[in-house]
Amino acid sequence: MAADSKQDQAGHLDVRGVVEQGHSTRVDTVVDVVHDRVVRPALIGGRAVVFGTLIAFVSLVALILLPVALIRLLDVYAFGGRVWASDALFGSIFCAAGFYLWSLRGRRNTSDS
Numbered sequence: 001m002a003a004d005s006k007q008d009q010a011g012h013l014d015v016r017g018v019v020e021q022g023h024s025t026r027v028d029t030v031v032d033v034v035h036d037r038v039v040r041p042a043l044i045g046g047r048a049v050v051f052g053t054l055i056a057f058v059s060l061v062a063l064i065l066l067p068v069a070l071i072r073l074l075d076v077y078a079f080g081g082r083v084w085a086s087d088a089l090f091g092s093i094f095c096a097a098g099f100y101l102w103s104l105r106g107r108r109n110t111s112d113s
Contacts, residue, residue, distance in 0.1 A: 079085040
């Protein structure tokens with residue numbers, strides 16, 4: 001007989017093989033559905049949390065180190081060791097930015113009713 005036949009050598013049907021094949025097909029279908037509806041969203045959420053934390057940490061480090069490096073470069077190369085000049089430059093830049101943002105603010109309506 002052919003190897004893919006469902007009958008044994010006596011001519012009886014191999015019921016056990018048919019049942020096992022049916023169960024494995026159903027189990028595979030259930031596993032695929034559970035994977036698509038539960039496991040995949042959990043994996044995507046986990047990746048989002050991990051990568052978001054990593055990006056936040058790297059951004060925080062860059063946000064801290066960039067101004068420190070810029071002030072250090074200005075102290076050493078631009079102003080020849082005069083720290084007060086770098087402080088005055090950054091202070092004037094921040095004051096100018098603050099004055100500009102202050103001018104953009106809206107007027108508050110104060111009614112004494």
